[in-house]
Amino acid sequence: MISYKMYTIRSIPGKGQGMFANKDIKAGSRILADELLLSIAESKIDEGIGERISVSLHGLPPEQQQQFETLHCPDHPTWTPAVSRFLANCFEVEAPGSGIFLKASRINNSCFPNAFFSWNQNLHRLTVHAMVDIPIGDEITVCYIFPFYSLQIRRDLFREHYVFECDCSACHVETGIGRRGEFRRRRMETLYTAIDKTNDGPSNNDQKELEMVLEFIRLAEDERLDGQFLSCIYSRAKKCYDDRGSEQLALEYAEMEVETNMRLLGDDHADTQESARDLDELKTRLAMVQQTEENGENLGAL
Numbered sequence: 630m631i632s633y634k635m636y637t638i639r640s641i642p643g644k645g646q647g648m649f650a651n652k653d654i655k656a657g658s659r660i661l662a663d664e665l666l667l668s669i670a671e672s673k674i675d676e677g678i679g680e681r682i683s684v685s686l687h688g689l690p691p692e693q694q695q696q697f698e699t700l701h702c703p704d705h706p707t708w709t710p711a712v713s714r715f716l717a718n719c720f721e722v723e724a725p726g727s728g729i730f731l732k733a734s735r736i737n738n739s740c741f742p743n744a745f746f747s748w749n750q751n752l753h754r755l756t757v758h759a760m761v762d763i764p765i766g767d768e769i770t771v772c773y774i775f776p777f778y779s780l781q782i783r784r785d786l787f788r789e790h791y792v793f794e795c796d797c798s799a800c801h802v803e804t805g806i807g808r809r810g811e812f813r814r815r816r817m818e819t820l821y822t823a824i825d826k827t828n829d830g831p832s833n834n835d836q837k838e839l840e841m842v843l844e845f846i847r848l849a850e851d852e853r854l855d856g857q858f859l860s861c862i863y864s865r866a867k868k869c870y871d872d873r874g875s876e877q878l879a880l881e882y883a884e885m886e887v888e889t890n891m892r893l894l895g896d897d898h899a900d901t902q903e904s905a906r907d908l909d910e911l912k913t914r915l916a917m918v919q920q921t922e923e924n925g926e927n928l929g930a931l
């Protein structure tokens with residue numbers, strides 16, 4: 630067992646090691662900002678991945694190579710141990726790259742996670758933030774993939790990439806919670822793909838895009854799913870409303886985007902800083918519109 634300020638790493642039956650809160654952790658708190666041990670610039674799983682991992686690993690001092698060897702290594706049917714170990718423990722750094730972080734790699738998966746990981750380019754570290762209040766003693770979990778993927782896709786990715794079967798309540802579709810959740814997640818997956826395909830500029834079908842965005846947000850709230858994907862969707866809602874001249878609604882979604890980014894990424898993340906700048910611009914624009922309207926009213930009253 631290893632204890633740090635906010636968490637302890639210890640074994641759990643059936644899951645290897647895991648990370649546990651050793652104090653009550655408030656939503657938005659930074660649980661860790663982990664240093665990069667090694668990375669590869671291209672994480673696509675092709676025949677060259679073993680070589681890329683090997684080059685990066687052998688560029689490290691022997692002590693750090695040994696630290697990599699201590700990480701969990703699943704028994705994958707086709708990959709070498711180095712590839713299995715890398716893929717089961719890596720996190721995305723600058724896309725399409727992946728990296729290994731010794732502490733974060735002890736965090737297990739849940740499709741109802743209570744924490745969120747993100748590569749922070751400004752800090753050159755991987756951060757993990759509490760998405761919700763985490764009581765002392767609870768396991769700290771992240772979702773390795775988009776949690777709104779349907780059960781079949783989640784199962785396939787967990788088996789293929791990480792070699793485990795997820796046992797969280799979302800993966801038990803025989804229960805009421807699991808079944809209702811699966812229905813919502815399938816719909817969210819469809820909507821996310823469709824929203825992603827719509828153009829960034831003013832589209833021919835703004836109304837349809839806005840309807841999809843609002844439905845996605847409703848489903849995420851019902852399913853209590855959170856993540857940076859949600860702040861991207863808030864950003865789309867902001868843009869849809871702004872494009873149609875509904876600045877007040879655009880402002881509400883801009884505020885939700887900043888709140889989500891602050892909580893999940895922290896104020897030192899480039900995405901948070903960009904969304905905060907956008908919010909300030911929108912507020913300034915809205916204040917100018919209000920001022921112009923007030924001036925017009927005053928002139929009319931003369």
Ligand SMILES: C[S@@+](CC[C@H](N)C(=O)[O-])C[C@H]1O[C@@H](n2cnc3c(N)ncnc32)[C@H](O)[C@@H]1O
Pocket residue numbers: 643644645646647700701703717718719733734735736737738739791792793794795796797
């Ligand atoms: C990033 S590591 C997490 C820490 C790992 N348990 C350890 O012992 O170091 C990923 C591996 O943890 C295990 N794992 C993660 N989440 C799990 C879960 N919900 N149920 C069972 N095993 C899980 C799987 O073996 C997976 O390949």
